[in-house]
Amino acid sequence: MSQTRHRPQVAIICGSGLGMLADTLKCQDSFAYSDIPGFPQSTVQGHAGRLVFGELKGKTCVCMQGRFHMYEGHSLCKTTFPVRVFKLLGVETLIVTNAAGSLADGLQPGDIMIIKDHVNFPGLVGLNPLSGPNDDKFGPRFPAMSGCYDKGLRCLALDIAKQQGVASLMQEGVYAMVGGPNFETIAEARLLHRLGVDAVGMSTAPEVVVATHCGLRVFGLSLITNKVVKSYEDSESVNHEGVLEVGRLRSNTVQQLVTELISRMEINNNNTINNAV
Numbered sequence: 001m002s003q004t005r006h007r008p009q010v011a012i013i014c015g016s017g018l019g020m021l022a023d024t025l026k027c028q029d030s031f032a033y034s035d036i037p038g039f040p041q042s043t044v045q046g047h048a049g050r051l052v053f054g055e056l057k058g059k060t061c062v063c064m065q066g067r068f069h070m071y072e073g074h075s076l077c078k079t080t081f082p083v084r085v086f087k088l089l090g091v092e093t094l095i096v097t098n099a100a101g102s103l104a105d106g107l108q109p110g111d112i113m114i115i116k117d118h119v120n121f122p123g124l125v126g127l128n129p130l131s132g133p134n135d136d137k138f139g140p141r142f143p144a145m146s147g148c149y150d151k152g153l154r155c156l157a158l159d160i161a162k163q164q165g166v167a168s169l170m171q172e173g174v175y176a177m178v179g180g181p182n183f184e185t186i187a188e189a190r191l192l193h194r195l196g197v198d199a200v201g202m203s204t205a206p207e208v209v210v211a212t213h214c215g216l217r218v219f220g221l222s223l224i225t226n227k228v229v230k231s232y233e234d235s236e237s238v239n240h241e242g243v244l245e246v247g248r249l250r251s252n253t254v255q256q257l258v259t260e261l262i263s264r265m266e267i268n269n270n271n272t273i274n275n276a277v
């Protein structure tokens, strides 16, 4: 806290290739993860490994330029540690972004999916950042997860998309987290599709679980970077470079959407932990 004058209300986690979201912040203070006690290191290309504080449209923000993934070998506690740091810093709203593969016929590379709900596959088999003793200071032992993606912010984002003339790129959908780091087999892709998953990635759900547990309001979006191969006739295959490239191509659209969302969102300052300190 003593290293920056900023007291953030909004936190943003940048997905693969979406680190440019941090560039929109004004009057920046930035810190390498290696200089922050308790922070793991980013090891994935497209995740710079910096925490950036700054102002955006009258709101104070903190942005993770690079997130941590379970497949990097971090415990889920470590991958989600920054979310609790945000809570303690006074953050009220968390914006999570990611790159994801599409399973839905209506979602094409370059589209933006507003996350309506998620399927946390690691969580379903007990790999949950909330496993272990519960810290009641942050939230209850058995937190509800229905409604974890704030409806008001989802509606606002769709409204902004219309005003910005990009509504045709945008729709709501269900994100599923798988463990990675390999991309899906065709049989896995078909299974996910049948289960009603619209987009798949290797992150986000644990962050949202921890954020919801401690009472943060959450907005999430997936940039669709590829179609997940569902047919044995299809000779296409996905790779991380292609994922990053779509991020670069859509950087302006994502930046404008997130900037306007932050500008228009209301902040309630109801961070109970922070208010109590």
Ligand SMILES: O=P(O)(O)O[C@H]1O[C@H](CO)[C@@H](O)[C@H]1O
Pocket (backbone or CB within 6 Å): 014, 015, 016, 017, 044, 067, 069, 097, 098, 099, 100, 180, 201, 202, 203, 204, 239, 240, 243
């Ligand atoms: O979820 P983010 O961090 O955006 O990254 C996505 O892109 C990488 C694969 O290309 C995986 O890490 C997947 O989860």
